[in-house]
Every structure is written in C-alpha cells, then in structure tokens.
Amino acid sequence: MANEEIEKVHVLIIGSGPAGYTAAIYAARANMKPVLYQGIQPGGQLTITTEVENYPGYPDGIQGPEMMVHFEKQAARMGADIRYGLATQVDFSQQPYKVQIDEEKWIAADSIIICTGASAKWLGLPSEERLNGFGVSACAVCDGFFFKGKEVAIVGAGDTAAEEALYLSKLCTTVHMLVRRDQMRASKVMQDRVLATPNIKVYWNTDTEEVLGESRVEAVKIRNHQTGETAEIPVSGFFVAIGHQPNSGIFKGWLDMDETGYLLTTPGTTRTNIEGVFAAGDVQDKNYRQAVTAAGSGCMAALDAERYLTAKGLN
Structure with missing residues (x-):
C-alpha cells in the first residue's frame, strides 16, 4: 500500500x-x-x-x-x-x-x-423473488397499509415476526402466520399477544413451498412437514419476517x-x-x-x- x-x-x-x-x-x-x-x-x-x-x-x-x-x-x-x-x-x-x-x-x-x-433475509423461492414488490414484502410497517381489509400471510417466529403480525392484524381481515417449528422463538409476552389475537391464524410445522400469482400475489402454497399435507391459502400479501x-x-x-x-x-x-x-x-x-x-x-x-x-x- x-x-x-x-x-x-x-x-x-x-x-x-x-x-x-x-x-x-x-x-x-x-x-x-x-x-x-x-x-x-x-x-x-x-x-x-x-x-x-x-x-x-x-x-x-x-x-x-x-x-x-x-x-x-x-x-x-x-x-x-x-x-x-x-x-x-x-x-x-x-x-x-x-x-x-x-x-x-x-x-x-x-x-x-x-x-x-x-x-432482509429471504426464503430463497423463485416466486418470492419474482413477486417482490408486487405483494411480497419484508417490511409490514412499510407496506401493510396497502393490504388494508385483505388477507395476508407472514413467515417467521421471532419477536419481529410477532410484532409485524400484530401490526398487520390491525389492518387486515386475517393474518396467516406460518411457523416452521411447533413453537415460536418470540418472547413469551409476544407469543401470548399473537395467540390471543382473533384474526391471526398460526400454522405450526409449516413450510412455504411457493408464492402463487402471475403479476401479483394471489395465494401461498404451504406444506405441513409433519403430516405432509399441502394447502393453498388465498392472500393478497406475503410478508417475510425471518430477520x-x-x-x-x-x-x-x-x-x-x-x-x-x-x-x-x-x-x-x-x-x-x-x-x-x-x-x-x-x-x-x-x-x-x-x-x-x-x-x-x-x-x-x-x-x-x-x-x-x-x-x-x-x-
């Protein structure tokens, strides 16, 4: 040098x-x-x-x-x-x-x-990348307003995911919270708040297989890795909150x-x-x-x- x-x-x-x-x-x-x-x-x-x-x-x-x-x-x-x-x-x-x-x-x-x-950390799905900005987001506070009165999904299990799920629950009709394990990593108080919120539906042992939609998010395909059961949830927004x-x-x-x-x-x-x-x-x-x-x-x-x-x- x-x-x-x-x-x-x-x-x-x-x-x-x-x-x-x-x-x-x-x-x-x-x-x-x-x-x-x-x-x-x-x-x-x-x-x-x-x-x-x-x-x-x-x-x-x-x-x-x-x-x-x-x-x-x-x-x-x-x-x-x-x-x-x-x-x-x-x-x-x-x-x-x-x-x-x-x-x-x-x-x-x-x-x-x-x-x-x-x-932001992402799941690594091609559909997630393709629809980023068209219903896929890593910031509920930034983008949640656009989904007022609609159904959304959020992936994550820590305090940030819990906070964002609670934030979205005040705007959206239903928040589908996808948790990979059989429990959350979030603090006890945050878990209690999530589980006590009527319009947050928690899916345990759940992997996200694909975000569905041509030009915008229309649904998310999930799989329970304990039972092997798959399902498609119609949503307008897909939030990633894994850190x-x-x-x-x-x-x-x-x-x-x-x-x-x-x-x-x-x-x-x-x-x-x-x-x-x-x-x-x-x-x-x-x-x-x-x-x-x-x-x-x-x-x-x-x-x-x-x-x-x-x-x-x-x-």
Whole structure:
C-alpha cells in the first residue's frame, strides 16, 4: 500500500441509502467535501420497494427508486462527490483511516461514516423473488397499509415476526402466520399477544413451498412437514419476517458489534468504538429500519463527524 497510490479525502461515506445520502447532504453543506461510494446497490433497499407513502413531504406517495434518485440529486447539488464502487476492506489501525474500493483502490480519510445498511433475509423461492414488490414484502410497517381489509400471510417466529403480525392484524381481515417449528422463538409476552389475537391464524410445522400469482400475489402454497399435507391459502400479501443481516462483514475485528452483526454506537450518537468512525442507518439500527429514521441518523452522523473534525483541528 504505497502512499502515492492512496487518495486522501476529508470525509468518506460508505453506502447510499437514505442514511448515506443524508449524511452527504449535511457534510457537503458544512463544506466537508464528502466522497460517497454507493456500494453494490445504489440507493439501498428502497430501490426494490414500490410505493412509499410514509415518508414526510410526499403527500401522494412516491416510488422507492424515484425517491432515492431525488436523494442522490440533492446530495450531488450540495457538492458531494458521489461515486460507483464497493468498499471491500478497511484498515482502522491508524489515522487517516483507509478503505479499499473494489479490491484495488485505497482511500484514506480523516473521518468515515458507515451507512452500509442491512439486507432482509429471504426464503430463497423463485416466486418470492419474482413477486417482490408486487405483494411480497419484508417490511409490514412499510407496506401493510396497502393490504388494508385483505388477507395476508407472514413467515417467521421471532419477536419481529410477532410484532409485524400484530401490526398487520390491525389492518387486515386475517393474518396467516406460518411457523416452521411447533413453537415460536418470540418472547413469551409476544407469543401470548399473537395467540390471543382473533384474526391471526398460526400454522405450526409449516413450510412455504411457493408464492402463487402471475403479476401479483394471489395465494401461498404451504406444506405441513409433519403430516405432509399441502394447502393453498388465498392472500393478497406475503410478508417475510425471518430477520435482517447487517452489511457489516468488512468491519469485523475493527468495530464493536452485537451477536448478529449490527454495529454498536454510543447511545444518543452515531459514534463507534473508534474515534472518527461513525455508523448510521440500518447497519446499526435493528429496531426501526425505516427510511425516515435512517435519514435522521445520517444527519446525526454528519453532525458528529463535523464536531469531531473541528475538535481535531481538521475542519
């Protein structure tokens, strides 16, 4: 890693969802000359979302990909240097910190804002992938409203699945909850709430074989792996709630994270355990995972970085 091969930047932002672009907007307006690398999925998870109705400022709703184009254009207009490229390795052993892009180019930065997000876990069914955004969703809070007064199915057995099933039960006529084992992993209180909700029907020992429908979800085919019995349940929506995987692998060994890989930040801030390295959005938030909360934490990260650089005499 020869010095002449390393580009030096003031603020490096890794990731381009609502958190990354918002951090870029604030950092650019503060004249911090941010460089943002968009990652493997420019725009993040919202680029695979259809209608977004719960983000403030869009009274008629907006398509997820279009909204992320707006975010990007605003960040660029403020002066952020937005680039294609994937962070593939980091070296936080000394300042300035170094990040490798696309396994070849190294960038050195006075401060780093990590906004690499989290990816929903899926069942791996071709029909699930084909109908993603057309009745298939991994976020009940995001998309449940579109199924008001309809029947839906949800796969999962943990606290998140229980919470989302309860949320959907307030909107939908029936929630068919598909559980692979003969019991849930959710906490006792959450299980009790699910089982006490009249319009949540729980299917034990149940596998999802296929999501049915040509252009939209019309039904789900299930199989009881104890009895071998199969059935088709007519539904308009199919929600997958088997967890998320934070995109934090390259930071292992450098940054503190919980047992599932979410980056740990000092409460009330976006600071990680390494000074000058900040984390925002879904890579450090396993509770809310909303575009608006990600954008808010991106703002926080840019402000935290500005204060850090000013205190160090680098801004």
